Amino acid sequence: METKVILATPPEDLGRARSFDLPIAHMAYQIGQGFHLFRANIPLSLRGGLMVLGDGGSDLDLGTGSPDLLAAEVIRECIQRGFDGVMLAFQRTSPELHTVAAVLAGRLRRQGGEFYLPEAFANDSDWARVLIPTAISGGSLPARLEEMVGYYGKERICLDIERLRMDYCLATEGEAGQKLTAKELYDLTREQDPQAYFSQDLSAYYFTYQDARGSHFVLYDDAGSIRKKLFQAEKLGIDHAMLFFPEVEDILSALNL
Numbered sequence: 001m002e003t004k005v006i007l008a009t010p011p012e013d014l015g016r017a018r019s020f021d022l023p024i025a026h027m028a029y030q031i032g033q034g035f036h037l038f039r040a041n042i043p044l045s046l047r048g049g050l051m052v053l054g055d056g057g058s059d060l061d062l063g064t065g066s067p068d069l070l071a072a073e074v075i076r077e078c079i080q081r082g083f084d085g086v087m088l089a090f091q092r093t094s095p096e097l098h099t100v101a102a103v104l105a106g107r108l109r110r111q112g113g114e115f116y117l118p119e120a121f122a123n124d125s126d127w128a129r130v131l132i133p134t135a136i137s138g139g140s141l142p143a144r145l146e147e148m149v150g151y152y153g154k155e156r157i158c159l160d161i162e163r164l165r166m167d168y169c170l171a172t173e174g175e176a177g178q179k180l181t182a183k184e185l186y187d188l189t190r191e192q193d194p195q196a197y198f199s200q201d202l203s204a205y206y207f208t209y210q211d212a213r214g215s216h217f218v219l220y221d222d223a224g225s226i227r228k229k230l231f232q233a234e235k236l237g238i239d240h241a242m243l244f245f246p247e248v249e250d251i252l253s254a255l256n257l
Helices: 011-018 067-081 095-111 119-124 141-152 182-192 223-235
Strands: 004-009 024-032 036-039 050-054 085-089 114-118 129-133 157-161 165-169 197-199 204-211 214-220 240-244
Touching (some): 004 085, 024 067, 036 067, 050 067, 067 095, 085 095, 095 114, 095 119, 114 119, 129 141, 141 157, 141 223, 157 223, 165 182, 182 204, 182 214, 204 223
Parallel strands (some): 004 024, 004 240, 024 050, 050 085, 085 114, 129 157, 157 240
Antiparallel strands (some): 024 036, 197 204, 204 214
């Protein structure tokens, strides 16, 4: 089974992402004031791939616009750009956003388009692919994927692979963890020279270290751990996955996609 791997890519990185010859999901669209479609500055000639539609951020008051009119704008843009479909990147939920998801599901199905949505919106469609995040800090990823296959069916799941670089301070109860940049992780490993281990449950590498705040647990991905995530999915019959560009740019070639 060959996995379809999609690169979710902002407009400024599109040229480099295209050199890897993988399907592109264009992170260039947001819901704006009054439920209108807002587009980033992308070339007029851009064609193909998926539209990634964000919710405009938590500070945006969507107002009293029509989700139906927004859906019509989205479908019109997809037709004009030759997009294969839409991927929702909503970070919040609301009755209005659930309506958007449900209306788009109906229209895209009639158009023959693809549709991907976050798990929180899975009940708004009985056919769209559900984005299942792989970035977990506890529990078991293989067990979660198996559970999701049993719930949604393997044909409806798309892995949402966010590259992990997280530092958890164990001395701080309930700490959510700090995201590390690539340079911060590199500098930390140079400074601490830790022994790294692979977690079969988390499908990621980890190491521990001590500083003035106490004990730390660092969880991170490289090409090897992402390949293992893809392999676990393939064993369950999951054949779609999404990666974020450019955060995986340095390891894409090593993934042998």
